Amino acid sequence: MKDTCVLMGHGSGGSMMKRIIDEVFVRSYGGDHLREGNDAAVLAVPKPGERLVVSTDSFVVTPHFFPGGDIGRLAVCGTVNDVATAGATVRYLTCGFILEEGYPMEDLVRICESMRQAAGEAGVELVTGDTKVVNRGHGDGVYINTTGVGFAPAEVTLGGQYCQPGDKVLVSGTLGDHGITIMSCREQLGFSTDLSSDAAPLNHLIADVLSAAPDTRCFRDPTRGGLASTLNELASQSEVDIAIDEDAVPVKDAVRGACEMLGYDVFQVANEGKMVAVVPAPSAEAALEAMHANNYGAEAAVIGEVQAASADRSPRVTVRTAFGSSRILDMLVGEQLPRIC
Secondary structure, three states, rough: OOEEEHHHHOOOOOOOHHHHHHHHHHHHHHHHHHHHHHHHHOOOOOOEEEEEEEEEEEOOOOOEEEOOEEEEEEEHHHHHHHHHOOEEEEEEEEEEEEEEOOHHHOOOOOOOHHHHHHHHHHOEEEEEEEEEEEEEOOOOOOEEEEEEEEEEEEEOOOHHHHHHOOOOOOOOOOHHHHHHHHHHEEOOOOOOOOOOOOOOHHHHHHHHHHOOOOOOOOOOOOOOOOOHHHHHHHHHOOEEEEEEEHHHOOOOOOOOOHHHHHHOHHHHHHOOOOOOOOOOOHHHHHHHHHHHOOHHHOOOOOEEEEOOOOOOOOOEEEEEEEOOOOEOOOOOOOOOOOOOO
């Protein structure tokens, strides 16, 4: 790419735009569909009995690069994981870039290479996209929107409304890694040098759990708002209580220490490579073993259970502390860690 930075002409629809598409996007992650160069990708339809699953997300994180990933890896992993929570086989991604004039071309190439690697790991294809360029000072370098498309078997029915008293709550690994990493980089806090984002595609982990525990109630990725918001959403959807054991929740010492220093509740800190699963109690051990067998589930744990809610109040989430007492775990109010994805 002969251009050293993004220029307004790269969003003009002319020869400069063709150059950035061909020499950056297509060269980095172009497959057969993207290389066709049409306005729309013509894709294979699901098999009879399968259902279409679609999710879209936008990514505006700062900084764009951080230990464990970058905005490109987040864009792929975040959308893949959202589609996979429905029990779908994720097949395709679309990608829209909003670039600020003057953004370094080498950084854009680096982001696209990261997207290629994450898509390859997830087994998905980037099939079509869009590029817009805004005037200098009217953006933040790069924003990315991705839409994921997958296909789910008709017999797979997952959702937050299916949780039942007696079910077990599992989490696939340590909490808070992504949010604290982003905060540390942005504010140059210099916590632990081995602290890094957990951004990862979890579609294969989900498939492994479903194979081992096909009666799983639901999956949910605890991104913005962390575990606290996720569990409160599930409790509200199913009109149940959820109780978790504080000691059972895996948290790295560096993350716990950072939260204590900054006054954050680790249960409200964002994650980008962790999955919450609710499964019937008889299937909990099989689901846990399936997580442990996956590279991204080595530190998975059963952290709590679903309980019947009282008829005279709203559903709630509680935490059993190490001291034997209980506290209510509320959803995050406002912004705790701005722009973590």
